[in-house]
Amino acid sequence: MTHYPLNIFWSDEDRGFIAEAPDLPGCCAWGASEADAARQAQDAIAAWLAANSAAGRSAPPPTVAEPLASYSGKFLVRVPRSLHARLAREAKAQGVSLNQWATSKLAG
Helix, strand or coil, rough: CCCCCEEEECCCCCEEEEEEECCCCCCCCEEEHHHHHHHHHHHHHHHHHHHHHHHCCCCCCCCCCCCCCHCCCCCCCCHHHHHHHHHHHHHHCCCCCCHHHHHHHHHC
């Protein structure tokens, strides 16, 4: 069986978790928990692939993520000076480095 990656996120509007298969346009599922959404997504993927096949189309290949070892953990982002200044002030107020502050902002 081919495994397609899922993006799972909370939806306030739907009051539950949404699992979407980005390689299969429009293929998504709802669940009360992340695990439930992932299980429901497997059924949605099977239905999507069956409908696609019935229409005579071939299935797109799943996206394969690069191994974590491929990433250095470092990248350069250019931002406006005003944003740089604001982030630096916030980091100072929190007593952390700008890198630590930016990392926490990105992770949040």
